[in-house]
Amino acid sequence: MxxxxxxxxxxxxxxxxxxxxxxxxxxxxxxxxxxxxxxxGAGKSTLFSxxxxxxxxxxxxxxxxxxxxxxxxxxxxxxxxxxxxQPTLDLDLSVEQNLAYHASLHGLPGAVTKQRISEELAxxxxxxxxxxxxxxxxxxxRRRVEIARALLHQPAILLxxxxxxxxxxxxxxxxNDHLRxxxxxxxxxxxxxxxxxxxxxxxxxxxxLINGQIQLQQRCADAMASLQxxxxxxxxxxxxxxxxx
Amino acid sequence: xxxxxxxGVLKRELxxxxxxxxxxxxxxxxxxxxxxxxxxxxRAALGVAIIPPYETYITYEVYIIPGLAGVIMxxxxxxxxxxxxxxxxxxxMKVLLTSPMPRPFLLVSKLLAGAFISMLQVYAFFAIAWLxxxxxxxxxxxxVIPALLLTALLLGALGLLLSSFIxxxxxxxxxxxxxxxxxxxxxxxxxxLWKMRESSEWLYWICQFNPFTHAVELIRFALYGQFxxxxxxxxxxxxxVFTSLAIWGYDPKRxxxxxxxxx
Numbered sequence: 001m002x003x004x005x006x007x008x009x010x011x012x013x014x015x016x017x018x019x020x021x022x023x024x025x026x027x028x029x030x031x032x033x034x035x036x037x038x039x040x041g042a043g044k045s046t047l048f049s050x051x052x053x054x055x056x057x058x059x060x061x062x063x064x065x066x067x068x069x070x071x072x073x074x075x076x077x078x079x080x081x082x083x084x085x086q087p088t089l090d091l092d093l094s095v096e097q098n099l100a101y102h103a104s105l106h107g108l109p110g111a112v113t114k115q116r117i118s119e120e121l122a123x124x125x126x127x128x129x130x131x132x133x134x135x136x137x138x139x140x141x142r143r144r145v146e147i148a149r150a151l152l153h154q155p156a157i158l159l160x161x162x163x164x165x166x167x168x169x170x171x172x173x174x175x176n177d178h179l180r181x182x183x184x185x186x187x188x189x190x191x192x193x194x195x196x197x198x199x200x201x202x203x204x205x206x207x208x209l210i211n212g213q214i215q216l217q218q219r220c221a222d223a224m225a226s227l228q229x230x231x232x233x234x235x236x237x238x239x240x241x242x243x244x245x
Numbered sequence: 246x247x248x249x250x251x252x253g254v255l256k257r258e259l260x261x262x263x264x265x266x267x268x269x270x271x272x273x274x275x276x277x278x279x280x281x282x283x284x285x286x287x288r289a290a291l292g293v294a295i296i297p298p299y300e301t302y303i304t305y306e307v308y309i310i311p312g313l314a315g316v317i318m319x320x321x322x323x324x325x326x327x328x329x330x331x332x333x334x335x336x337x338m339k340v341l342l343t344s345p346m347p348r349p350f351l352l353v354s355k356l357l358a359g360a361f362i363s364m365l366q367v368y369a370f371f372a373i374a375w376l377x378x379x380x381x382x383x384x385x386x387x388x389v390i391p392a393l394l395l396t397a398l399l400l401g402a403l404g405l406l407l408s409s410f411i412x413x414x415x416x417x418x419x420x421x422x423x424x425x426x427x428x429x430x431x432x433x434x435x436x437x438l439w440k441m442r443e444s445s446e447w448l449y450w451i452c453q454f455n456p457f458t459h460a461v462e463l464i465r466f467a468l469y470g471q472f473x474x475x476x477x478x479x480x481x482x483x484x485x486v487f488t489s490l491a492i493w494g495y496d497p498k499r500x501x502x503x504x505x506x507x508x
Contacts, residue, residue, distance in 0.1 A: 052343045077345035086336030090257070092264040097257075104253020105344035105351075107246030 005030045005156050005189045006051075011060030013046055013212075020046045021212045024060070028157070028191060028205075033183045035200045035220070036193040037236060038209035044193040045085060047209070048161045052082045065156055078106070081150030085162040087142055089149075091135040095126065098134060099149050106153040113152070120148035124178065140171035147179075151188070158182075160192040164199060172199065200232045208239045215239040250346050251354045258358035262365075272321060272366045273373065276313035279435075280306060280374060296437055298469040306379040311465035312434025314367045315457060318397045321363040323425055326404030329355075330411050342495070349492045356405060356488065360397035367393055385468040392467035395480050396460040402487035409494025432458040433465075456483040 004027035011024040020043045028034055038044050049055040051062060053073050062069035062076070069076040089098050096117060103113035121127045124144040134142060143163060150158055160179070164172045176199055183190055191207075192199075200206060202221035207214060216223060216239055220232060229235045262268060288305040299307075332338040341351055371386060381389075407420055429435075431452050438458070442449035452458050459479035466473035 052339075054339060054342060074345040074347065077343060080343075082339075082343060084336050084339055088336040088340050090261065090337060093257070093260055097260060101253055101257045102340060104249050104256070105341065105346065107249050107346065109249060 003030070004028055005065055006191070007061075007063040008047075008051075009061045009063075011047070011050065011057050011062070013043075013050060013055065013057045019212060021050075021057070024209070024212070024214050026207055026214055026217050028189050030156070030189055031183055031187040032189055032205050033180050034189070034191045034205045034207055036191055036207045036209060037195070037197065037200060038193070039195055039240065042195075042209045043212040044195075044209055045161055046212075048082065048084075048159050048193065051159060052080055053077060078153065079156040080159060081153065081155035081157070082159040083143070083146045083150050083161065083163045085165060087146070089134045089142055089145060092133065094131050094133055095121070095137070095145050096130045098145065099152060102149045103152050108153060116152050116154075117148075120151050123151075123182075124148050139167050140175065143167060143171075143175060144178075147175075151182075156189065158188055158190045160190060162193055162195070164194065164196065172196075176201075197233050197236050200236075202232070206235075208236065210240055210242075215242060247346070247350065250344070250350070251357070254341075254351070254354040255358040255361060258355075258362055262362050268324070269366060269369065272317055272324075273370055275320065276316055276370055277373060279309060279313055279316075280377070280379060284309060296439070298466045298471045298473075304379075306374075306377075307381070308437070309435055310371075310374055310379060310381065311468055312432070312461050314370060314393065314464055315396060315400075315432075315434055315461040316429055317366050317370055318363040318393070318400045318460075319425060319428060319457065321359070321366060322397070322400030322402075322404035323407075323420060324404075325355075325359040325362075325401060326408040326411075326420070329405065329408040330413075333408070334413070348495060352405060352492055352495060353488065356398055356401045359401040359404075360394055363397040363401070364390075364393050367397075381468040382470065385470055388470050389464055389467040392460075392463045392477075395477070395484060396464060399456060399460055399480050399484040399487065402484050402491055405491035406487050406494060409491055428455060428457040431455050432461055434458075434461050456480060459483075 006028040008027070009025050011021050012019065013021040024047065036044055036047075046055065050057045053069065053076070064076045064079050067075045067079070090101070093101070099117045099120070100113055103116065108116065117130070118127070121130055124147065126141065126144055126148065129137060129141065134145065137145065147158070147160075147163070164175055167175065179190055179192065182188060194200070200220055202224065204220050206216060206218060206220040206223060208216040220235070224230070224232070224235050227235065227238060229238060284306045329338060341355070342348065344351055374380070407424065411420065431448070432455050433452065434457070438449055438452050441452055456479055459476040462473050463476035463480050466476065
């Protein structure tokens with residue numbers, strides 16, 4: 001790959017004696033949508049926690065746009081937007097107040113904050129809910145606000161940690177359409193972890209993480225063709241069985 | 246950039262406080278019960294001799310005002326600790342911790358914002374006490390600001406430190422039993438320490454080692470325009486130690502908050 005936006009090399013992580021990530025290596029190109037597929041407990045959230053520096057890996061290196069995360073962690077965090085698996089919005093504050101808080105944590109000045117909030121809410125069709133309390137939003141709208149918030153500081157990479165869990169099928173479909181459009185229109189790279197196989201589309205770049213190890217990094221359609229499998233489910237099952245051995 | 250971030254953290258805490266106005270009421274009910282009910286019952290039983298900084302005999306209500314101000318901040322510190330554990334369980338603490346600002350700066354900003362909220366509550370209490378004619382010297386209410394700030398930081402830092410140790414909300418009952426109540430009762434908040442010494446020498450020494458005792462004395466002296474150097478030193482040093490340990494606790498490399506995440 002040329003000029004990857006994110007490079008992870010030989011990342012390892014342990015919880016006590018249990019190894020959660022084993023020599024995880026991959027690279028992500030700019031403007032692509034990557035689906036990180038793996039069962040519960042595969043290490044997806046651990047990987048995301050390390051990427052956004054909530055955890056520090058004892059081995060391996062992470063580079064974002066050529067910046068080493070261990071040496072310049074703050075510079076790296078500026079380039080990463082993240083939507084966590086758990087909802088992290090303040091329910092008693094308005095949509096705008098939640099977004100403004102995030103912008104302040106990234107040091108964005110007031111005028112820039114206002115402009116970016118307007119842009120991001122417009123992008124996710126949420127402009128009319130700007131003053132509403134988050135508590136009054138449904139699950140899908142809350143997720144949109146969280147994604148809008150993660151984009152406020154204009155990161156190069158957006159990490160989505162099972163961001164569609166708990167949403168109904170049609171909301172998930174809409175959200176997934178939005179995200180792919182975001183990649184093609186804004187050039188941002190998205191790494192979206194999921195255990196919901198139906199969310200992966202043949203055109204997606206696919207990373208399969210099982211038992212803390214990357215089993216595959218390839219375009220989903222190409223992987224299916226090379227293994228002569230007719231569905232993403234079959235592809236996933238194939239690697240799942242391999243990983244279990 | 247740093248100022249924008251600090252203002253953002255402060256604004257969020259103020260908005261949350263405003264949204265949860267019942268917090269102010271519950272924060273005031275406790276000390277007011279002590280002031281109006283408890284003090285009325287104990288006034289006769291607990292005579293207060295002339296001790297510094299007082300230059301004349303004072304009523305028991307006047308004596309406990311600094312202690313009750315401290316109690317408001319003690320409970321607020323624990324409340325914010327509870328809310329940090331809740332935030333961490335709910336995930337919103339991650340939003341703060343994934344900011345590109347230095348983590349010590351973020352945690353100190355949160356501490357300062359919490360201290361500001363604590364001080365607002367204390368001044369609301371002072372105002373009600375004033376209306377009940379339990380009053381200090383007028384200038385004292387201004388001079389006490391640094392003492393209140395330092396105390397609020399001390400207790401906020403203790404809360405922050407505890408939140409880095411406590412893994413689940415359920416464990417918070419233990420904090421009330423093993424931290425809040427001993428700190429409160431083993432201090433000079435409700436009775437002068439010479440009274441405690443008359444009853445038990447070892448209890449007196451435990452009170453002397455309690456940083457909350459020194460925070461209360463710092464407030465007491467400041468309310469009367471006096472500076473208690475020893476109290477300021479102990480409160481300041483303990484604030485630094487608790488803050489440093491809390492920052493260490495939230496460090497992803499060595500942290501006590503390092504725990505298994507799902508997925």
